[in-house]
Amino acid sequence: MDTRPLGTTGPQVSALGLGCMGMSALYGDADRAESVATVHAALDAGVTLLDTGDFYAMGHNEMLVGEALRTAPAALREQALLSVKFGALRDPAGNWIGYDGRPAAVRNFAAYSLQRLGVDHIDVYRIARVDPGVPIEETVGAIADLVQQGYVRHIGLSEVGADTVRRAAATAPIADLQIEYSLVSRGIEDRILPATRELGIGITAYGVLSRGLISGHFGRDRQLAAHDFRAHSPRFQGDNLQRNLDLVDALRKVAEQKGVTVAQIAIAWVLSRGEDIVPLIGARTRERLGEALGALEISLDEADLAAIEEAVPAGAAAGDRYPQAQMAHLDSER
Numbered sequence: 376m377d378t379r380p381l382g383t384t385g386p387q388v389s390a391l392g393l394g395c396m397g398m399s400a401l402y403g404d405a406d407r408a409e410s411v412a413t414v415h416a417a418l419d420a421g422v423t424l425l426d427t428g429d430f431y432a433m434g435h436n437e438m439l440v441g442e443a444l445r446t447a448p449a450a451l452r453e454q455a456l457l458s459v460k461f462g463a464l465r466d467p468a469g470n471w472i473g474y475d476g477r478p479a480a481v482r483n484f485a486a487y488s489l490q491r492l493g494v495d496h497i498d499v500y501r502i503a504r505v506d507p508g509v510p511i512e513e514t515v516g517a518i519a520d521l522v523q524q525g526y527v528r529h530i531g532l533s534e535v536g537a538d539t540v541r542r543a544a545a546t547a548p549i550a551d552l553q554i555e556y557s558l559v560s561r562g563i564e565d566r567i568l569p570a571t572r573e574l575g576i577g578i579t580a581y582g583v584l585s586r587g588l589i590s591g592h593f594g595r596d597r598q599l600a601a602h603d604f605r606a607h608s609p610r611f612q613g614d615n616l617q618r619n620l621d622l623v624d625a626l627r628k629v630a631e632q633k634g635v636t637v638a639q640i641a642i643a644w645v646l647s648r649g650e651d652i653v654p655l656i657g658a659r660t661r662e663r664l665g666e667a668l669g670a671l672e673i674s675l676d677e678a679d680l681a682a683i684e685e686a687v688p689a690g691a692a693a694g695d696r697y698p699q700a701q702m703a704h705l706d707s708e709r
């Protein structure tokens with residue numbers, strides 16, 4: 376598997392990372408045994424970067440990743456690099472009730488995560504959203520202390536804007552910024568990507584398939600469970616959904632001409648944006664994983680890129696990428 380650097384100070388990681396969120400939360404039910412098998416298959420294929428968060432079903436996802444590591448052959452377990460998000464507060468019903476980036480909270484979150492994952496250090500640790508009540512310098516400083524103590528190897532950021540990237544980087548070395556980036560979410564291109572490139576900070580891109588919307592597998596009449604994020608996402612509602620799936624139909628024609636799938640061309644497009652970008656793939660079955668890994672074999676020339684751009688022009692997606700209340704928490708959207 377090709378590798379890419381996670382910024383100038385971070386580790387070298389597989390060109391595609393595996394995002395494990397959907398194995399526990401937010402996209403409807405998942406099969407635990409198949410999820411663990413998918414993590415094993417990813418490691419076996421050379422994937423080294425696994426992404427999770429302590430609030431993905433309140434520890435469930437970390438315990439699942441921990442189980443997958445425990446039951447993997449030692450060589451595969453040792454190649455795994457864990458990226459962990461913390462800081463999101465939720466109530467027992469799953470409602471989002473704020474963010475906590477206080478230094479004492481950072482130490483507390485990390486202690487629980489290490490235990491649930493069954494490891495002695497986390498490779499990249501990041502707050503999921505900026506806590507508006509705590510300067511980013513204090514949150515990043517607390518992670519830097521954990522680095523000093525050996526509990527964390529590298530500091531990451533998540534969904535922050537260019538100004539916050541600069542403030543964080545002035546506090547401690549930052550390996551990567553995790554942020555949504557896809558054919559239909561290109562918001563980082565204007566200010567954020569130039570800032571991370573100037574500062575030598577990598578990007579781990581999530582939502583590369585826009586949460587399945589541009590995967591080619593999302594049907595026009597698909598029913599979503601009430602606890603599925605997409606049941607509340609503007610992009611998946613009514614006319615927005617139909618317009619967005621029209622874009623997918625146009626992209627499918629380009630994919631078919633190249634003999635690849637829609638998901639593969641969408642992932643290949645993000646891979647083509649730069650060596651500093653590592654797409655996180657949200658596969659939770661071995662079948663989807665296999666499809667996603669196929670994107671690594673695709674090279675896109677100028678004509679391909681022009682055809683993709685014509686099918687899905689920048690800014691063409693209908694609807695915001697998060698519901699209004701969650702958009703308000705995105706430092707990256709300010």
Ligand SMILES: NC(=O)c1ccc[n+]([C@@H]2O[C@H](COP(=O)([O-])OP(=O)(O)OC[C@H]3O[C@@H](n4cnc5c(N)ncnc54)[C@H](OP(=O)(O)O)[C@@H]3O)[C@@H](O)[C@H]2O)c1
Pocket residue numbers: 393394395396397402426427460503533534553554580581582583584585586587588590592638655656657658659660662663664666667
């Ligand atoms: N920092 C942040 O704020 C943040 C936010 C969200 C996610 N993340 C991280 O990023 C990771 C990836 O995000 P995401 O899950 O939204 O990504 P995504 O890849 O855009 O979406 C995953 C969805 O796409 C569907 N899909 C269809 N074909 C696929 C294929 N070949 N490969 C993979 N998925 C396919 C999956 O469907 P099925 O229903 O068939 O499984 C799943 O529902 C997450 O797991 C999480 O670790 C970070």
